[in-house]
Amino acid sequence: MKFLNHLTLGQYVPADSVVHSLDPRVKITGTILLLAGVFLVGHPVSFLLWGAVCLLLAAGSRLPFGMVLGTVRPVILLIVFTSVIHLFFTAGEPVFSWKIVTVTREGIDMALRMGLRLFLLVLFAGMLTLTTSPTELSDGIEKLCSPVARLGFPAHELAMMMTIALRFIPTLLDETDRIMKAQIARGADLDRGGLLKRLRAFIPVLVPLFVIVFQRADDLATAMEARNYRGGAGRTRMRPLRWSLKDSLALATVMLLVALCVWLDRSWMV
Amino acid sequence: MSIEVNQLTHIYHPGTPLETKAVDGVSVTVDRGEWVSVVGHTGSGKSTLAQHLNGLLFPDSGSVFVDGLQVHPKSRHIRQVRQKVGLVFQYPEQQLFEETVYREIAFGPRNWGLEENEVPLRVRRAMEMVGLESDLETASPFRLSGGQKRRVAIASVLAFRPAYLVLDEPTAGLDSFGRKDLKKLLKDLQADGLGIILITHDLELALEVSDSLLVLKNGRQIIRGEPRLVMEEAIDRNLGGLVLPAMVRFMMKLRELGHDVPLTWDPAEAAEAIQLESSR
């Protein structure tokens, strides 16, 4: 019953694939590089190339492409909205004009570019969370931040916070649903009225959620303490991150790919 | 005047690989002043069924009528239905949010447009019904004990004067005295004319208090009728995780060993029957 919810949020889907088995540090760094690559190009063919890369990645993770596309669904409105803003508010050579509304050639350009960039951004980020479990992700981030951790940056604590927050997302969704239903059953009107009215109507949902969350924090801290948790010092891992040749190759490939795409794009744009 | 459920079916996630029939062809009628219990294992569909009774969920096929009003997404009477059928969820104290007990209990009636000058009396009456002292009106609900919080939550539903009361596992987490108090409260409400619908996995409790029971398994109703009938039918069947009352199992063992005794869940009745049989 609760499964479909968490699927569309790009939560981890276990599978036996090359991408799944890569070290999370590679995947995190690789994703950042890919995102940089996406934002550094402007030529339409470059975007096609990136789309192809995405398809390849999906194949390499043994995930149906439909599932990968599904990660965009929650933010599709945001992407469209951003594109529209660029469409109507970019200065330049007017192509079409009606009263106060002007659409410029540069505007169409920017709208398409930003739209595609955001679309690809969400796809690549979604692939990261689909193929990497929350624990792996937080381990990866913690390891990547370890140089800064030595200078006092709370890398472990942040990673632990992230793991716990991700783990409780489905639980919180269920609880929100339950509380909303309980308040509707008492006559609360959560789906009618203007913006202000609806915001106020959500207090009977937000307050109980806060209470639940604070109680949870207390209980969880006690349970963690009882299980010998004492922060990051001295903690080992059941599945420690082990860098292998495969990971180096993967990272090198991504770096080359990004460099190549940016170079090609430069030459096409001229 | 009754709740009528006819061949109700509800499907979750239709058209996806996760499609499930949570409720499959269930029918039941509850009259005012009648106590009907819906018993089943976790996942048997009983909570899904309950949420149709006050229009939180709508049937995929079949029908639900409350006092003649149909529960249907396009119905203009849904708010009326929700006022007629009070639904108390499991661990209802989790829904508390107001600054004072008074405001929490007034929340429901106010949502249905009760005249402001009538609210104080309504709140007081609801608090009396659940056994809360009137000086708790100004207390913060968050500072009360677990048992008191639950009473506030139930009072907040009684305050909008529903004609039927649906309760989902109301005894969850209560100790034996809490259970006893709750049973008494519900019996009093039934005597006042409310239709009571109890949703539970506690077969023993349901047998003790109901006029009739409905046993669900995997969304389907497998037994329906008066407690004694349900008891007789239940012993030979796999109820999917429901536990037969210890007393009944004891009487079954006596029967197996040749004693002619009724299958009852009541210790006093059992003792009398055993005494009667041994004197013969």
Added chain:
Amino acid sequence: MTDGCLAELQDVSYTYPGAVKPAIKEINLEIRKGEWLAVLGANGSGKSTFAKHLNALLTPSQGDCFVNGLSTGTEEGQREARREVAMVFQNPENQIVAAVVDEDVAFGPENMGLPSCEIEKRVKWALGVAGLEDLARRPSYALSGGQKQRLAVAGAIAMKPPCIVLDEASSMLDPQGREELMDLLFKLRDEGLTLVTITHRLEEVERCDRCAVMENGEIMWTGSPSDLFRQGEDLKKWGLEPPVMVKEWLLLREKGIVPAGTGPTERELIEALCP
């Protein structure tokens, strides 16, 4: 502290910060190695507060708590307590840390700094004991209440403590979940673990070695489960409900249908009625 004694409370009182009166008063109790002790009482009797002293989540305001001879007031004693005594709490949801089942079982051993191959072995073993091997890679939120509590127990035994304390662990479970949990406890008992269960349900104490009843922060009575059942109607004054079979036993004895010496269990009643 005598040999064979795992933990001992001597004159322990505890007052929560900001509270007016102590939650537990002058508690004297010993936990013997290998025994199954049940601590019963109504809500507010202080049984949870007592339980939390056993693994040094709380340290006494007055008096002393010893685990294997070391006082939990010292750092050494605290570490000993955490090693020797693991805890399982009431809310199945709020004690699971990781998103995946086997990762959660690994949490305790990871905190103990064990090498990764040892952790993997322990996790596999613990999941097997708890009957959760097939669910090892499942998301933890998708488990039923009973499965979640079994997961919590697996996480506890993975740390290989000689003693586990369960604080109202079955209160929020449905009958099936309770049965699953009790079956697991019977298994652990047979393996020689020391168990302390905190509960208000008398149905759960039949197989225990010893029971202690608490009321208003004090221990009112200790003895065997069958002696506890024989207290009959007195149980009500402690806020405990006699199980239905005990009620039947009282009635049958009263009516003279069974001889006075019969015990309050189903088995003994059947024996008396069908010689």
